[in-house]
Amino acid sequence: MTAKARKLFSFLCLGLFAFALIGYGEEQKADLYAPVYNKPLSAQPLKDVLSRIIEFPFKLIKWPTDKGIIYTEQHRLDKKTKWIYEQSLKQGVKPLFGFTDLSALPFFGAEFNLLTLARQKEKYPDLFATTTLLYCPSVFFSIGSEIGAQKIGGTGFHTKGLFSYDRQQKEPFYGIGPHTSMGDSTSYRLTTTRVGAAAGYEFSPTIDLDAGFDYRKENILNRAHDGKGDIRSIFAGQNIPGIGGDDLLDYSLVLGRDTRDSKDEATKGSYQKLLFQFTDSVKGTSARFFKYQIDMAKYFQLASPRRILVTRLFAEHNEKIDHGEVPFYDMAKLGGAGANARDSETERAFVYNRFYGQSALLLNLEYRYTVMEYKEFKLKTAFFSDTGEVFGKIHQFRVVDLQESYGIGFYLSYARNTLLNFSVAHGNEGTRFYVKNKLAF
């Protein structure tokens, strides 16, 4: 028993010795994931003191912004706003919003679809009756109504009657002709009341012919603005036809063709509009003229829908007839971004209504290319040039009188609807900035 114990003890000792020998030069297996650090973990600021001081004023903005955004999202205010807008459309009220060229002031209003409001649209799907109200504080107020039928008896015939009242508080005026000066400026108040009717035929979804007849009452009210005098004193000695206002009759014929893939953000196609109009005074004044107008644009894809070259030609000539005259407010006008219905035509380095003339010729070239796309959002950059001139008779057109604008624009859109148009243009009268929610063409 003792010998056995001794043997066992010897084996144990031998085992321990062998174990010790094998273990020499072996590392003790460490836990690679143990929380053992070179330096104890300690809370440290994200940035150095100076950077934090520089950031501090911005943090003051960040906090309320974040809170506002989170509140908006938590209460789904964005969705609620969208829903209210959609419901409003569904009920027959379309909210309108935009920016005028003048001082980039916002305007707002609504288009009321009277048949929808009266719950009669489903019963008379081809009829329409709308009233539009627009207001821009201290710039303009307008209200207009149209009633008509889109497709008479399922054919392409259409007709409408219209009434409108428009009050422009501050229409700029710099004189007539290509050689006017920015220094000789004033503005006038213009109210236009119009009653008319139109009928036409839609040959196809892209071609339409429209004939119209209007009675128009134009009231001119002089008004000094920005410390400058009355229109009559500023331009004393000059013949400004129509300065006393007038009652006019317009007879017009418009042929339109539009093959664009989108009216707001076209990437291909073209549009052409030819207008012929005869205007005569019913007050016995000398206002009597023909108006010829061409407005056409083509959208070329440069091997990609992301690169678009737009060329636009606008030409207008007002021909006096029977010793008549063209009232100055009916003359061709150039200047501004041209994105609103009543604006003068696009000549972006010049102020709105900068040039008045019996005739006008304008060529717009714009290269638009997409620089950012994210889901339905798109940002485009545009380089543009607007070259135009107002003149009297056609033979009075001079190449040297052409006015040049060039610039750059950034257009942000969502699902092909322009949300923001920020443009800057430069010409020989300086640089102008525009913020709009529409494109010029």
Add this chain to the structure above:
Amino acid sequence: MNMKLKKIKLAHQALAFVILGFGVFGLTGLAMAGETVKFKESESSFYSDLFDQNVYSEGVNQLDLGRWGRKLFGKELSSKDVNVFDEVPDSGFFTNRQGREKLSREALEKGYQETSGPDLSKPLEVLAAEQRGIYPRFWVRDARGDEYLLEFDPQGNMELVTGAEIIASRFYYALGYTVPQFTILSIKPGQFQVASQATTWEDTGFKKTLSQKRFEEYLMVLPQNAEGLYRASACKIMKGDYHGTFSFESRRKDDPADLVNHRDRREIRTLGIFAAWLNHYDLRASDTLDMSVEKNGQIEMKHYLTDFNGALGSTQEGPKGPMLGYEYAIDYGETIKSILALGFREKPWQKKWRLAGEKKQTFPAVGYFTNEFFTPADYKTEFPYEAFRLVTRADGFWAAKLLMSFSEEDIRAMVKAGQYREAKDAEVIAKILIERRDMIVRYWLSRVNPLDGFSLSGGKLSFKDLAIDYGMASKEGNVYHVEVMNDGRKGKIAQSEAKTPGIDIRPEWIPAKGETRIIFRVSRASTKTVSPAVTVLLNAAGVQGIRHED
């Protein structure tokens, strides 16, 4: 004399006040120490995340002098939460799972599971609903009393969203992140019962009572399979106290365990790499969740990643848009480049889109997910988190190592969790993920020192060359440059070279006190450059530390 007395009296009074102040402060401190930790709710939302990352941080980061300094001098900001072995210890953010020990195929497929999914022995009680676009999602309670969030596939893309969500949850869990339980649920229309107090957030933005009729209208827009079953991903609502989301930038100041700014946490930084692997473009801080739970009498904060339906080829609305993963929601760099190129620069995603014939899908269940024009370095999540940009080579190596711990079969096992009807859908996804894993790993291993697994045995320090082990470098023509330094002292003790992964450690290199630093660099016949360094700290007991160069 009187004045002097007054002054002394005043000094005494001041001293008394100071002592009293200290006393009150101390008592308050003691009282506070006795209290349990109270966490604030940290708020974040999609739009606030968009503003904070794409607008605020992009601007304010330009005013960070430290950032400019690092850029100017080419200095990297090391991760702060790595241990002496250059690994990330377990925390409320991360638990070493596959990295520590390979998980079984069953465990990989199963992911994090508390239950087998909603108990359908009784109809699911619909507690609430939310309409997003046209599709709804439901909060339900099952027979066991557990609550789940059910999300469905869009029409025409059965299995796309649900599959992506389940698969991504398996990957994130296996990688080590904290995720809720996700399971696939196939359910008949009759297995729902609308609770009497149920409400719904309509897409109009208004909250309404959820009627049976409205619920049935919701069901009508959801796709059903041939057996008339709806397929949903069921996310189990976690138990615990909710504390909002966690930031990818700063730490929670109300959590004493959260000492490292999240921007400086390796597991947060490398989320960008894992998101690239899983094509998880909408990995956002606003889609995270902080929950506190009691464990062994201690309150612990768990930081969850949730919402994975933007992974693989999917988005919540259907197949991914072509630009997702390639550009931030507002990408200033890309936009400026495009402006300067005057429209004549075709971005990689645009070329891919053109070559794909502008079609989003070949397989409706897979969506828009391929590896063409995928470059690991250029992958972008929806928002530009600074943490993802701060990834160093050491962080990238850690992530690459973790990625390579998943074998092809492991990946297939996790994809299997998507329960696709067509085997080819699962195979397509697995194949893309395997290829993408290799692309990411190849990218990082080409930039780092790929030596790892250092161990001292029999007087020899052996290690693994992971580039060779992963088949990304040839076994021939490799030279391992070794410099032996005495820790704490300048100057080399020795210098040598080895052609195989391992060096003999001479006894004189090991100091009686302290450690020896052994610096390894690798040069290969295929490349003319020498790799960055990896430093190993060694003493008689063995390897005491490893640090890969940032």
